[in-house]
Amino acid sequence: MTDHLPKENCYAPLCKYDDTWYPSYLIPGVVASKQLFKAEEGDIILASLPKSGTTWLKALTFSIVNRNRFKPQDSPLLTTQPHDLVLGLEFEHFRDGVPQNLDQPSRPRIFATHVSHASLSDSIKASNNCRIVYVCRNPLDNFMSYWHFFSSSKSQYIQGETIEELFVKYCKGVHPYCPFWSHNLEYWKASLEKPEKVLFLTYEDLKEDTVSQLKRLALFLGFPFTEEEEAQGLVEEISMVCSLGNLKSLEVNQNGVRDHGMPVSSYFRKGEVGDYINHLTPSMVETLNKLTHEKFAGSGLVFKSK
Ligand code: A3P
Helix, strand or coil: CCCCCCEEEECEEEEEECCEEEEHHHHHHHHHHHHHCCCCCCCEEEEECCCCCHHHHHHHHHHHHCCCCCCHHHCHHHCCCHHHHCCEHHHHHCCCCCCCCCCCCCCCCEEEECCCHHHCCHHHHHCCCCEEEEEECCHHHHHHHHHHHHHCCCCCCCCCCCHHHHHHHHHHCCCCCECHHHHHHHHHHHHHHCCCCEEEEEHHHHHHCHHHHHHHHHHHHCCCCCHHHHHHCHHHHHHHHCCHHHHHHCHHHCCCECCCCCEHHHHCCCCCCCHHHHCCCHHHHHHHHHHHHHHHCCCCCCCCCC
């Protein structure tokens, strides 16, 4: 299936499909989810580049949508990893090229994906009432978070490359699910064209004011908080349950590895805006800032990176 596709290496073997560099082993899942996934009215799709706040968005969305089934103190998040509550389309449901376990115990169904907007199933884009939430993170922290994640692992998919080599590849757009600029911009444009269908969130805004962003997300999803819920402090409670500090402290998120060999604990690190400053040289920061400025010029999308 991948024979005719352009190939590169970055962390792992990559193949270019829909102008995006996907991990080669995921190509069957990417193609099958694009061709075979049939969105139902009401479905929620959580989209992101890896290491942009996917885990957080899964926890927040699951909590908003299921708050009538579970009180915060009984949240399944206390005993189940966020990645087991909301599964990925291309890397779980369609991993083997065929649909698996698409039904969910309640509606709306929630799915996650890292694919580009171009690689989304047409049924997601065409459906009137299937909503997409995209979380975006400033490229400097996104790059660093990715590096930390994989350098902490002994995954079979990882090959030895220096941070300098990986940085050059990130800036060339040869990085898993990248180029980052086209991934971000495709969803950004979709959110401007169809704001009722695509919500564009940033990791930095979520960090700055989680409660406001949580209310914004709930409203967009069609599950707005009532005045009574707000008065009871439910928004703050959900924010607390989903916080990095809380999730990181839970036993379920501390031990074991996920099926692709990544330690569960590596999904929960520092969660800071601007942590890149501790790891990238000033010249690397300048290079990536310049590139970001060029690529996003005129789009209206501006990154907060401290
Ligand atoms: P850092 O590596 O900067 O710490 P993803 O979930 O897309 O894989 O992104 C991982 C990044 O989000 C990591 O960033 C991780 O620490 C952070 N993160 C995970 N859960 C979080 C949460 N509940 N709140 C805030 N940040 C979180």
